[in-house]
Amino acid sequence: xxxxxxxxxxxxxxxxxxxxxxxxxxxxxxxxxxxxxxxxxxxxxxxxxxxxxxxxxxxxxxxxxxxxxxxxxxxxxxxxxxxxxxxxxxxxxxxxxxxxxxxxxxxxxxxxxxxxxxxxxxxxxxxxxxxxxxxxxxxxxxxxxxxxxxxxxxxxxxxxxxxxxxxxxxxxxxxxxxxxxxxxxxxxxxxxxxxxxxxxxxxxxxxxxxxxxxxxxxxxxxxxxxxxxxxxxxxxxxxxxxxxxxxxxxxxxxxxxxxxxxxxxxxxxxxxxxxxxxxxxxxxxxxxxxxxxxxxxxxxxxxxxxxxxxxxxx
Amino acid sequence: xxxxxxxxxxxxxxxxxxxxxxxxxxxxxxxxxxxxxxxxxxxxxxxxxxxxxxxxxxxxxxxxxxxxxxxxxxxxxxxxxxxxxxxxxxxxxxxxxxxxxxxxxxxxxxxxxxxxxxxxxxxxxxxxxxxxxxxxxxxxxxxxxx
Numbered sequence: 294x295x296x297x298x299x300x301x302x303x304x305x306x307x308x309x310x311x312x313x314x315x316x317x318x319x320x321x322x323x324x325x326x327x328x329x330x331x332x333x334x335x336x337x338x339x340x341x342x343x344x345x346x347x348x349x350x351x352x353x354x355x356x357x358x359x360x361x362x363x364x365x366x367x368x369x370x371x372x373x374x375x376x377x378x379x380x381x382x383x384x385x386x387x388x389x390x391x392x393x394x395x396x397x398x399x400x401x402x403x404x405x406x407x408x409x410x411x412x413x414x415x416x417x418x419x420x421x422x423x424x425x426x427x428x429x430x431x432x433x434x435x436x437x438x439x440x441x442x443x444x445x446x447x448x449x450x451x452x453x454x455x456x457x458x459x460x461x462x463x464x465x466x467x468x469x470x471x472x473x474x475x476x477x478x479x480x481x482x483x484x485x486x487x488x489x490x491x492x493x494x495x496x497x498x499x500x501x502x503x504x505x506x507x508x509x510x511x512x513x514x515x516x517x518x519x520x521x522x523x524x525x526x527x528x529x530x531x532x533x534x535x536x537x538x539x540x541x542x543x544x545x546x547x548x549x550x551x552x553x554x555x556x557x558x559x560x561x562x563x564x565x566x567x568x569x570x571x572x573x574x575x576x577x578x579x580x581x582x583x584x585x586x587x588x589x590x591x592x593x594x595x596x597x598x599x600x601x602x603x604x605x606x607x
Numbered sequence: 608x609x610x611x612x613x614x615x616x617x618x619x620x621x622x623x624x625x626x627x628x629x630x631x632x633x634x635x636x637x638x639x640x641x642x643x644x645x646x647x648x649x650x651x652x653x654x655x656x657x658x659x660x661x662x663x664x665x666x667x668x669x670x671x672x673x674x675x676x677x678x679x680x681x682x683x684x685x686x687x688x689x690x691x692x693x694x695x696x697x698x699x700x701x702x703x704x705x706x707x708x709x710x711x712x713x714x715x716x717x718x719x720x721x722x723x724x725x726x727x728x729x730x731x732x733x734x735x736x737x738x739x740x741x742x743x744x745x746x747x748x749x750x751x752x753x
Contacts, residue, residue: 300660307676307695308694352695352698353677353700356676538676556672556677559676559695560673560675560697600670601671601680604680605673607697
């Protein structure tokens, strides 16, 4: 019941041909369709629903919306009631607003980011099928990402004016959307300010994350890889394709993820994220990172923050 | 061995060892790029954007982000010299009016002559970086830069 997982992200891109080349040749996604407005839809080989990424032509980069899939149609009605009761207005977009997708419950998180929930998207199957499947298909390209894994949204945080959209989003996501908190960064006097949070609905350490910044925006969308070896191969693929790598292969203390951060041709940050991390469960004690160990939480090996990683986003 | 004349060129451009190597290997024309904020100067090939040219040599001066025209952190004003736009520039960061005044993103223009520029990009610090910079228990929300 309720939210299952991240369903898709809709990103603005400034050069469609370059963007499609990037997501196909570097991430290994496949273009599944293009609509009459020039929006391009792509999926990863191990995903079974029709698409997980929408690229829309624009004069700027950034996130249009992020969508999560719920288990049942009735969940949409129940969640609409709950979200409205919380004081956030919603719109039920009719079936067909997006191709191959059922009705969508549209609303803005307290941070301002547009989120959509849907119960139906056309199931086209993974690239290995579901009858006696091989473990991987023969036509894997680039990093061969399995699936869109999570997103990290930058949320306005300014203690001087009392604005903390990280805390507001976290409260809303846990109380209304049914996410559970897995990890958090606390700063300020007695750790009283919740400056970043990682939340899950599935059994991975995060399906969404919120981090404080001067303005709202998209920090990254992340794609899943199996293990460390796949991360290193992905870095080779990026070098071959002259992709701007923001943070070379390393490990996060937070979530234990093995990672690379890099940019798509419009400057939207991508991550390849490997490893289960740990079994995330609602009753698992929340992991807390304090201000003085923040560097290790983000980049475990060096314990040092990378300026572009914390200061640059779209 | 470095000839006296070559050394003079190096000194004039504040070159380092790596810059020297790439100068010898260069098959395309380069132009000097000067960053007035820091006094840095580096050679940039005419087929390379100003930011990539700087990063490839391991030089600093212009803030580095996505190098793809989207994040806006490398916003600069071209004070003198000719540049050519080589890719789309996010309108979220450079308006048409600004572009007409010579403001652009360093990652989206290549040199067509010697270039002098000044960095105008704001480096507004996100909360996490501030927290880490300020250390335990002390927190401010000041932004660095303009």
